[in-house]
Amino acid sequence: MGLNSTGTTGSTGSTGDISNTGYSGYSDGMDRHFIELDRVEKVFDVRKKTGFLRRERREVRAVDSISFTVARGEMVGYIGPNGAGKSTTIKMLTGILTPSGGRLRVAGIDPSRERTRLAHRIGVVFGQRTTLWWDLPLIDSYRLMHRMYRIPDARYRENLDRCVELLELADLLDVPVRQLSLGQRMRGDIAAALLHDPEVLYLDEPTIGLDVISKAKVREFLRDLNAERGTTVLLTTHDLQDIEQVCRRVMVIDHGRLVYDGPLAGLHEVGDSERTLVVDLERELPPIEAAPARVVKVEGPRQWLAFPASESAAPLVARIAAEYPLVDLSVREPDIEAVIATMYAEQAQYAKQTEFAKQTEFAKQTEYAEQAEYAEQADPARRPGEAEETVP
């Protein structure tokens, strides 16, 4: 070492440079690809009883080749109908489920391999489950988090005070968790997930079952958290308003596939979604003519008119009010399930057309047949024979 000191200094300098640039490039990439999924799959083996002592094994693809990246500090909504694979994805991101295929990284860590190491850097809130100790006062659960995540005392106090203030928990700290209301418990759970300063917070349906005020509190808190701490937030929900008020970006998953990834506004366009105007007339009348709206259903004096979600309802209402004996009306927003169902049906349709054009082989035909089947399942509200009359 001492002998070739000049030689080594030169080489250390140069390797230092390389590793430095390498490192900065790496961390840059890390920030842009903070969460990274590359063709991730999760296949469950389901055994179905088909007869006495006979079982059929069937594969269920809960997550089917999903790829996306989330940058540090993004707030992303992850939506889709029940059973679409949302929770499965979240569970893979926490490391409690191992992907069947593909590559998955959170903060550069392979979750299922280094679950414990990752745990210190993520926060998780499952809306329908709780991490709090049921029989004990709320504060006891927080003390446990303090020890579990080995949070430095000062940091713990600071974070706890902040959460208590923003989530209005001061009066609840000494109340046993079982006595808390759902909204209070949810706020308690969110605080528990944040005491160790996680870089990313996963929320699985954080507003499910909450009343309007509680929902608003949770959303506001998440926005503040992101703005002040730059915490990356990934939330799954059924509530479109969660997305509208919290997320800039939305990902739609259906039958284990990512069918949309982009801003929320684009979702309605892609889905060609329609709003519905329900009008009550004084008496039974023939279907109203008011383009671009079209009547999709008539029931006595009540008529359902579908019109593009991008159009304003005001001129339409004004025209109908002027020309028809209007008694009452209401506008129904397209719900997310319907938007997704339309999107998926279109995808299947598109696949069908291209398949025919290409005169493809048998294997692919079965694939689109399956897709078409998915599309049917995707919209359980659509009754047979009524397909054209769907009221979202």
Next chain:
Amino acid sequence: MGTGRLYAAVAAGGFRRYATYRVATAAGVFTNTVFGFILAYTYIALWAEKPHLGGYDQAQALTYVWVGQAMFAVMVLGSNGFEAELMERIRTGDIAVDLYRPADLQAWWLAADTGRALFHLLGRGVAPMVCGALFFELALPTDPLTWIACLVAIALGTVVSFAIRYIVALWAFWLLDGAGAMQLTWLTGVFFSGMLLPLNVFPGALGEIARLLPWSALLQAPADVLVGEADPLGTFAFQATWAVVLLAAGRLVQSAATRRVVVQGG
């Protein structure tokens, strides 16, 4: 260090959880005391007919009865301990919450169960024992070392008790509904722990086997240490061996379960 503090906190939580239910504790003490009286009079009749049955004299037999009542809750010989809760968590999928934490599942539940056992020893063990000592002539030791040895045997017994129930609870990953498995464990536990009759009294091969099974570490072992019928060190070795074997088996089941885990529910 930090890990130790975490599990100490978990154990303290386990203790306090059970301590919140005061009426349940009082009801448990009452039941154990009543059963103690019933069993004590049965044993008196039995030992009057057959003195020195199983090598115990009557005072030792009565001591055995009251130790049994004191250990009833501590060793979870009758009621449901954490295993019912763990099974429910597996069945409903709440186990997901436990799994993403940076803590070991088995160590976590062991700590919580140790806290519970400590509470049950104080809250449900002491009162029936004192009551038994007041109303009957018991063979209680005067040497404090024997009492300490008995406490060590109880501590080791609770670990064996935990280890058995942990394995049973994890079956829920495969069975989904573990109520049957739990019933079976409970029945086996009541019989092979010597809750009904001391294992010394069991005849022939059945007795030999029963005394070698892990359940004998729960009640027979601490009772024999207390009444001076067993060598404490040999007893500790026997209990510790079962504790290690069963905890290791539990870890094996745990790793198999979490690898194939299908966390239930959305």
